[in-house]
Amino acid sequence: MTAELLDGKSIAEDIRSKVKIEVENRVKKGKSVPGLATLLVGENPASQVYVRSKHKACQEAGILSFGYDLPATASQEDVENLVKQLNQDPKIHGILVQLPLPSGLDEERVLNMISIEKDVDGFHPLNIGRLAQKGRDPLFIPCTPAGTMYLIEKVMPKIEGKNAVVLGRSNIVGMPVALLLVRANATVTICHSRTKNLPEVIRQADILVAAVGKPEMVKGDWVKPGAVVIDVGINRVDDPTQKRGYRLVGDVDFDEVKEVAGVITPVPGGVGPMTIAMLLTNTLRAAELADK
Numbered sequence: 001m002t003a004e005l006l007d008g009k010s011i012a013e014d015i016r017s018k019v020k021i022e023v024e025n026r027v028k029k030g031k032s033v034p035g036l037a038t039l040l041v042g043e044n045p046a047s048q049v050y051v052r053s054k055h056k057a058c059q060e061a062g063i064l065s066f067g068y069d070l071p072a073t074a075s076q077e078d079v080e081n082l083v084k085q086l087n088q089d090p091k092i093h094g095i096l097v098q099l100p101l102p103s104g105l106d107e108e109r110v111l112n113m114i115s116i117e118k119d120v121d122g123f124h125p126l127n128i129g130r131l132a133q134k135g136r137d138p139l140f141i142p143c144t145p146a147g148t149m150y151l152i153e154k155v156m157p158k159i160e161g162k163n164a165v166v167l168g169r170s171n172i173v174g175m176p177v178a179l180l181l182v183r184a185n186a187t188v189t190i191c192h193s194r195t196k197n198l199p200e201v202i203r204q205a206d207i208l209v210a211a212v213g214k215p216e217m218v219k220g221d222w223v224k225p226g227a228v229v230i231d232v233g234i235n236r237v238d239d240p241t242q243k244r245g246y247r248l249v250g251d252v253d254f255d256e257v258k259e260v261a262g263v264i265t266p267v268p269g270g271v272g273p274m275t276i277a278m279l280l281t282n283t284l285r286a287a288e289l290a291d292k
């Protein structure tokens, strides 16, 4: 292995302990305990796992968390009424609607209804719109993209002028990561399923962010020697040798790419833990905004 392993788990633990101390300090001063509400609609097993780990992390940081679960049959009105209620609740500083919502529900309308001061996921159209515009600042930056940038900045102090390639253009990861890289003055290329000569384009990248959800898609000979490779993918692949019958792999073929890249994140233990650390950071910030 020639690449440096960028250990998201331990970086995230540092951030989480700092958040915990800040929460303790504010509570000692008589300020409110930060509170996060999660809203989970339906029974998507991956979403259930994510939401559970978000509650556990809140608890460890001294942040209150309130879980609201609605059945997959919930109507648009049920979901919107719950969001309205959470917007009004002073114990709740952050509202996270776990995505994707079951089909039939209008995600954009739900996200639009979240009070922007409580939009700890940063998916409100106004926050995303500000992220996309020069000279404007969102109140919150989406958690996985923020965690991705934190990792890049850790190993690359000067992003300005670098070639960055983002593989994937999702609302949750690819597009906001690309916007953040543009804000950091990188030269950004977004690749997707219709991109021609994909390996050739990716080989130009000083920074590669892979977020397409295709197991081990990026091969060793697609990567520029010395590149910083951030693997956002979390894919289950069958593996009868594992007790649970599967293992987790990223969008990057780790065994191949680690021999070429300068820095690489593992899966699991790379970007995943950073998402949760950023959610706690955003929730603390939401409580601080509410103090003012």
Ligand code: GUN
Pocket (backbone or CB within 6 Å): 096, 097, 098, 099, 100, 121, 143, 144, 172, 275
């Ligand atoms: N689904 C996958 N990632 C995320 C995330 O960061 N936030 C929410 N709300 N839903 C997700």
